[in-house]
Amino acid sequence: MMFKQLSNKGAKITQSIVLIILLLTGISTMPAFALIKSFKKAADGVTFTLDKGLMKVLIRKDDIIEVKYTIFDAFETKSSLVVNNKWLQHPVYQVADGKAEVVITTAKLKVRVNKATNAITYTDLKGNVITGEDSDNKSMTPATIAGISTYNVTTQFTSPTDEALFGLGCHPLDSMSINYKGRNQDLAIKYLTGAIPVMLSTKGYGLMWDNYSASNFYGAEADNTKFKYVSESGKQVDYFFFYGPGFDHIIDLYRTATGKAPMFGKWAYGLFQSQDRYLSEDEILTVKDNYRNNHIPVDVIVQDWYYWDPLPIGSHVMKPERYPHPQKLVDALHQANIHAMISIWPVFGKGTPNYDALDKMGGLTDITWDNVVTHTFDTYYDAHNPKARELYWDQARDSLIKRYGWDAWWIDQCEPDNGALLDARRQSNFSIGKGIDYFNTYSLQHTKGVYEGWRRDIPGKRAFFLVRQSFAGEQRNASTLWSSDIECTFHDFKDQVPQGINACTSGIPYWTSDIGGYHYHWKPADWSQPDKRELFTRWFQFGTFCPIFRIHGKGERAIFSKNWDENTRSILLNFDKLRYRLMPYIYSLAGRVTNDNYTIMRSLAFDYRGDAKVYGIPDQYMFGPAFMVNPVTEQLYTSSDADKKAKARQVYLPAASKWYNFWTGELLDGGQTISAAAPIEIMPLYVKAGSIIPMGPDVEYATEKPNSNIELRIYPGADASFKFYEDENDNYNYEKGQSATFTLNWNDKTHKLSISDTKGHFPGQLKSRTFNVVLVKGAHGSDVALTAKADKVVKYSGKAVAVIL
DSSP: OHHHHHHHHHHHHHHHHHHHHHHHHGGGGSOOOOOEEEEEEOSSEEEEEETTEEEEEEEEETTEEEEEEESSSSOOOSOOSSOOOOOOSOOOOEEEEOSSEEEEEOSSOEEEEETTTOOEEEEOTTOOEEEEEEEEEEEEEEEEETTEEEEEEEEEEEOOTTOOEEESOOOTTOOSOOOOTTOEEEEOOBTTBOOOOEEEETTTEEEEEOOOSOEEEEEEHHHHTEEEEEESSOSSEEEEEEEOSSHHHHHHHHHHHHOOOOOOOGGGGSEEEOOBTOOSHHHHHHHHHHHHHTTOOOOEEEEOSOTTTTSOTTOOOOOTTTOSOHHHHHHHHHHTTOEEEEEOOSEEOTTSHHHHHHHHTTOEEEEEEEOTTTOOEEEEEOTTOHHHHHHHHHHHIIIIIHHHTOOEEEEOSOSOOOTTOHHHHHHOEETTEEHHHHGGGHHHHHHHHHHHHHHHHOTTSOOOEEESOOOTTGGGGTEEEEOOSOBSSHHHHHHHHHHHHHHHHTTOOOEEOOBTOSBBTTBOOOTTSHHHHHHHHHHHHHHHTSSSEEEOSBSOOOTTOTTSOHHHHHHHHHHHHHHHHTHHHHHHHHHHHHHHOOOSEEOHHHHOTTOGGGTTOSSOEEETTTEEEOOOOSOOSSSTTGGGSOSEEEEEEOTTSOEEETTTOOEEOSSEEEEEEOOTTOOOEEEESSEEEEEOOOOSSTTSSOTTEEEEEEEOSSOEEEEEEEOOSSSSGGGGTOOEEEEEEEETTTTEEEEOOOBOOOTTOOSOEEEEEEEOBTTBTOSSSOOSSOSEEEEESSSOEEEEO
16 A cells, blocks of 8 residues: 555656646647748649748649648759659639638638648538548658658548548558558568558548658557658658549549559469479479460469579579570460569679679669578669669660560569668668668669660560569559568468458559468478468469469469369369459459559448448458459368368448359348358359459460450349450550450349440451350359350340340
């Protein structure tokens, strides 16, 4: 009791000291609101002169607002690395000067600026609040980090209790949480930690912070009534506000600001076969033969790192003793209708001509990587230096890419990673400025260089880059983000599902993971063991419904592998065939990604934003407009208590739709949580009533057969529409208008299927095709295989046609 009394007495003394300090410091302890003294309207927006600095509200579009704030006398004049829209057209807007606020009105928004605090509130035209900055809103605080004098820059927003927040990139080791409301996130890019400064809210808006330093998101401020974004270094606050209210429109606006995602070749939507690592051209050719001779669908085989061994990294040489005929190797893959991808790093060992050339022109950084293979400290080139990017591309082009005709480039290790030495990264001098202000954009600038070089020097072949890190804007550089070197465990698999969802919600449309995981305690997993077979099977099922479908990691795990028993192999083959049967659906969605800024791997909030029950679900998502995907991430068969586990998983069916079980055709009501059967041979898949899914024939590679015979599955119960897209499959003529679309419409009340006129033309376009129309009902039209008997056969020659079913 005496101890407790003393403790209370000590606490009172402490409180008194704090109170005295507060009284002495007075107003300096209060929020330092910046008052608006005056404002000036210009064509592009309104500039506010504050008693402490400047603020500018830029009207980029009727529904895109950029806000800049600084304590200095002028804003930075450097161009954004992320935003490539030049904003040459300025929308019409009005400004009204009120007693307490300035109101800026566009055709879609009202931007209300508080004169006393400069806090901005965004409302719709009826005055309904979309979101608002907190009264303690935008700030710049002096800081010394790694010996560098700088400013922390902060924005803070109010956040109602029923708001859900998504995006912020891919964080492979993160927990199962999907919603950032109420939690924090580190946004400093490093090994196994990503950052994309884009966030979407169920209140109908998106935010993007245009800052490239290490940052943090705090999602539970003031008892979970606020959130804030803090960047460790900057000379101004700079963020974009996007008004949806739908998620699709928010992503459309984000890509309007930062660039469209180009089309990949059709082959890139098929299966990638990769392994760490193939050691010779003979091994790669054996893999090719095993896939083709066993008639297993595949489109890409990958040569991973250290094909240059024992030469230093960055030599860009395929060691002749193991790869005596690089050109013949690539040619042999092409002759088998398989594309070839190769790993090339942004890191250089000393003693190579490439290192020396970059060093001589000032194109190297002082950031080094402790090479896990050679234990040398190898050097990153300066991807922020335009001349270094050009030389880097020239070296890779002439040594490997164009020289031998590789089709795709695996861009590994582009954080840049230097282990725990983050201060050394901060202190590094890039050509553009200090690392502290720029290292989050390393992969953005690296992919910019290789994409621009590819487009100029390899004009007839679409670029594809598999990248270990991504940042806002990187979608325009033909980049696919993969979730790095995760482990071969169910725990890591479980973590990947929400990370893929949030990466795509951040505006990056193409995401993938190493199916099966990359390593097991840094060694190959024993894939012949039952638990690893179960893990790989479940991960492969998930991978089938990711934007990019890719096997990779340590240990032999190709579908033909002897590690698989026949039951496992048959399951893998069934999902592989399903992926290829869905190629007309997937490629059409890819066309929408490029032309309409669409998102394929969709958080449930894209389509069911009004259903609060979806906000916290981390492991369900839509794959295009039709499929709801429900990965099985629990070890149901080979855990120690497997005999007690039901072979099922809980699935929430959103209330706004009815749902068909893809495997059985059973129709279920939405608005309920069900125990969905999940035997090892299936992953629960549900199709939204009111869907049209075009399915192609069985093929062994993406372009083996034209879309001349399509099984058109219609899932009745609501009206449906689907835009079918085609082009030449692999060149950039689509950018010149050489592509074609037609729209399939289903009227559920009249049971009428209408097919529009074809719009557009391209060389090799089909003049006629057959639709085998299947009205799904129970087992009829369910599962993977071709439906035995169509309900209607429709001949289509590009002119509008309608049929009643």
